[in-house]
Amino acid sequence: MEENNGVDESAPIDPKLQEAENYKAQANEHFKKKEYVKALEMYTKAIELFPNNAVYLANRSLTHLRLENFGFAHKDASTAVTSNPYYLKAYYRRAAAHMALGRFKKALTDFEYVSSRQPNNADCKEKANECQKIVRRLAFEKAISVDVPDKTLAEIHTEFESIEIEDEYKGPRLENGKVTLKFMEELMQCYKEEKKLHKKFAYKILCEIDVYLRKQPSLVDITIPEDAKFTICGDIHGQFYDLMNIFKLNGLPSEKNPYLFNGDFVDRGSFSVECIFTLFGFKLLYPNHFFLARGNHESLNMNQIYGFTGEVLSKYTRTMSNMFTSVYNWLPLCHCLNSRVLVMHGGLFSQDTVTLDDLKNIERNRQPPEDGLMCELLWSDPQPQNGLGPSKRGVGTQFGPDITKKFCQLNNLDYIVRSHEVKDMGYEVAHDGKCITVFSAPNYCDTMGNKGAFITLNGKDMKPEFTSYEAVPHPDVRPMEYASSLFSMIQGGQA
Template sequence: MSEKIGEKVIFTSAEKFKNEANVFFKNKEYDRAIEMYTKAIELDPKNAVYYANRSLAHLRLEMFGSSLEDGILAVKNDPTYLKGYYRRAAAQMSLGKFKKALMDFEFVAKRRPNDRDAAMKYSECNKLVRKAAFEKAISSDIPEKTLAELHSDLDSIEIEDDYDGPKLENGKVTLEFMENLMEYYKDQKKLHRKYAYKILCEIDVYLRSQPSLVDITVPDESKFTICGDIHGQFFDLMNIFKLNGLPSEHNPYLFNGDFVDRGSFSVECIFTLFGFKLLYPNHFFLSRGNHESYNMNQMYGFSGEVVAKYTNTMSTMFTQVYNFLPLCHCINKRVLVMHGGLFAQDNVTLDDLRNIERNRQPPEEGLMCDLLWSDPQPGQGRGFSKRGVGIQFGPDITEKFCTQNGLDYIVRSHEVKAMGYEVAHGGKCITVFSAPNYCDTMDNLGAFITLNGKDIDKPNFTTYQAVPHPNVKPMAYASSLMSLIG
């Protein structure tokens, strides 16, 4: 009898923690929710519901690896708990493992043959699997051709008489074009598809000529700005230019990846950034992020947005362009900037980074993967990545890498920070994130870094709040599965 009473007390206490976690989750305090779910699990480690709930909280924080681990544990502890399969599938999809996710959706659909929701999820995931296979097949047939060669028929597109938007001058981007384009976008109007295609073809040719590591020189008295993730928040991008000035030969910028996805103005962001890159190729720089990839774009909205605003053809064109984005930049041979972080192996040199073959989708391991996906950790050494891709690296790893390569510090992005930035590892690892109130839910500030060539060892931080935007919610164009698996 006393044993049953003890079990009841444990269950009641665990349920109390779970209920507290649910409140934190509802209030979007996902870290606190994870903490409470963990306490519930410690008391009742066989309860599949607790693992499934924690899996979803990890998913909201983009900790896909931890989310997958909890999804697996939910299914292991209760193979009949179908929501566990959904959680595992959600994590698999977020990692781009569509085939494995499909197996879970199929499992549920077979056990609930009359459940329309289960059938729809299986059908939608199956479409993604088939589309991914098709894209892979056609891309491997023609890897060397430029977009202009592949789509020469686009030159014949006519400009309608009633189009009143910005126009390229003799096929080239000018400052007037860029100023008009940004104002046009603020009015929620769309650049003509002929000019959009032209910009993509031009940027494709340019990026092919770039190395995987781009060296940047900032003169002694010159200013240089580094921005982190933008994630389709166009109106916050405009606020950066308002606060810090438009890009120019005297006001250079580096945008450090994740230009698109989640925010529903990703098309406007990417054409603005590509336009400035074409206008100021030696003073405006773009690094690839983990979201400049096919799988991420399929899940988190960019592909859907491009198809909604233009065509599926254009979505495929972006996939090719992203493959040629540089992976990192080195400023004055003293500061290395990449989207994610450092490496699973020791003794990596800058020449190793220059020699990366980047014309591909991000691999699941290796230098390119780590540059796009890794995160710092406070503890020494290397650790398991909660994202399920890349690694976590400690201050000793950063110190050794900087010493071996003659660097003062590294700058990376990839993580939401409450203040928009964070200085870690004794000042040698700086994170900058430039999308304030990320996804309209996180209440974080955005930030950018300004450097002076003479005092490059003294980064300056500017923080700012989110600005209003039109009533289009984040993830408006995301895969329909994203709204269902949560």
């Protein structure tokens, strides 16, 4: 962190400035210990005393970057640039926020400005070159892209049928090309032993799930019988061994034990391939009793940064990575349980007249846009105060208790369930019981110390019951093992 703030230490210190500097010093210590929430609090106290201090703002921007509050990080960095156009660290922070939001041209402009002011800054030059490569690659991909008939993956990739299975392969096999319970049991055991599903069967599962998902609506209606149990899980984020623990605690999926997994199956955790094939396998085995919703991390930009693309390239091929991108575009965006509970990954909307019919009519076969209903379903977050607020993420919106109440009244819903945020106990009940968050990745990224949770309810009263659980051990592969170099750039570099 910036330490002296340009203060002449021999001169008498203004008591107000001294107080602010003390807050900054405390924040710096918290930051070094990775206590980012505490650091944020201290930087905010300093900024309340000096709202236009570029150093305080840039430091808080970096803290927001570490917390992945990219919208707030961008706002602080931009304010710092306006307050002091010569303070180059602010441009670094803003560039990192732009990168996280997929705004690579704007990031490049900031990196190039710093390079022009500091031509011998090797780190900035490297970041500018990396960003330039991305901008050129995106421009090239756009230039060569052509409209193609809307063929299924199986129609496009007919060559997969001719793949030979080596004699030495002893892993799980599809039966007549279909997923069976025996296959799923063998697949999960295979993954527990850190082995790999043969590429022919992996390709086949992707082709089969592609055909199925194309037929689904953007909002899926689910009927839960009165005496039946139903389970909702939140983010898994590539934590395969914790996914196995959920099934141990709550039972394997079956027609009598249905599940809904509410997005963010992949990225960050380094067993995302194992998670996604397990989930896709159960979807094919129990199509009417196992449900999957799209999260904000089931998208190309997130996958390229946070590890899923790198993991697929390491374990399989570029072709398979592209197939996942296509399949994710067809995942449903939300589910409605017994016409009483709406489940989506992110949250509610900046418009106050959105109906369930509006959600059913969303054209979802695309990468998530930066605004609109699809974006907000995947990215929005609740806030404690009434009304709408700017998104801390820079995408979507933040919505208050009054927004949730009005949406539920308009659509005759009891409450909503969403995921998307780490919670200490794995869940949180907010907005007078009408907004529930569930997060199912315990000790997120091996650092957060949170519990995971899942929700169970029955069709009769739809009352949510919560089960929290601790993380279980996993093989010695660290989270973010497959993340790209973009991730370190988004973290904002060193303070």
